Amino acid sequence: xxxxxxxxxxxxxxxxxxxxxxxxxxxxxxxxxxxxxxxxxxxxxxxxxxxxxxxxxxxxxxxxxxxxxxxxxxxxxxxxxxxxxxxxxxxxxxxxx
Amino acid sequence: xxxxxxxxxxxxxxxxxxxxxxxxxxxxxxxxxxxxxxxxxxxxxxxxxxxxxxxxxxxxxxxxxxxxxxxxxxxxxxxxxxxxxxxxxxxxxxxxxxxxxxxxxxxxxxxxxxxxxxxxx
Numbered sequence: 001x002x003x004x005x006x007x008x009x010x011x012x013x014x015x016x017x018x019x020x021x022x023x024x025x026x027x028x029x030x031x032x033x034x035x036x037x038x039x040x041x042x043x044x045x046x047x048x049x050x051x052x053x054x055x056x057x058x059x060x061x062x063x064x065x066x067x068x069x070x071x072x073x074x075x076x077x078x079x080x081x082x083x084x085x086x087x088x089x090x091x092x093x094x095x096x097x
Numbered sequence: 098x099x100x101x102x103x104x105x106x107x108x109x110x111x112x113x114x115x116x117x118x119x120x121x122x123x124x125x126x127x128x129x130x131x132x133x134x135x136x137x138x139x140x141x142x143x144x145x146x147x148x149x150x151x152x153x154x155x156x157x158x159x160x161x162x163x164x165x166x167x168x169x170x171x172x173x174x175x176x177x178x179x180x181x182x183x184x185x186x187x188x189x190x191x192x193x194x195x196x197x198x199x200x201x202x203x204x205x206x207x208x209x210x211x212x213x214x215x216x217x218x
Contacts, residue, residue: 023116043154045152046157048188
């Protein structure tokens with residue numbers, strides 16, 4: 001479970017089948033903006049399963065310059081994505097300061 | 098736009114295009130067609146809990162399973178109707194034969210100047 005301000009890394013694992021985590025964010029580090037809610041898992045709903053247990057969904061903010069080559073703006077531009085908890089990994093503070 | 102170093106080499110889905118150098122986005126609007134509104138309405142009805150034929154997640158999954166040429170060649174709502182057809186068969190709501198028979202019946206009553214719009218995959 002994450003709280004606003006927590007730094008998280010998007011899991012870069014490959015998974016066959018339906019997945020709402022976009023490719024361009026895999027492996028990237030962002031900051032949790034808010035907890036969006038708790039929803040049935042779309043990766044299971046996509047195959048007519050109940051999607052249980054439900055999963056926490058978070059809005060995560062990334063700096064554009066952390067994502068794209070030759071994108072330098074001092075961290076001003078950001079992109080936010082709604083990502084499920086099982087795609088997020090905690091980032092240790094001592095590694096990020 | 099190229100992804101910064103550290104991006105993954107795992108395969109990406111045909112639909113997962115974020116950041117690929119595909120040129121400018123065509124932002125021109127066009128009038129909604131009857132066909133597009135019908136496909137949209139069909140999906141809303143089928144995914145409504147009172148019907149529950151399938152979830153919109155299943156529609157996404159079906160579309161994500163297209164070949165690259167299918168995905169790139171089909172207009173937006175054609176991707177939907179192809180997925181809807183497949184999911185109705187997958188869920189046992191309709192059979193392929195029933196859909197083909199209905200399409201044939203509609204085509205048969207279509208006049209040369211008529212506007213009946215028949216698309217089915």
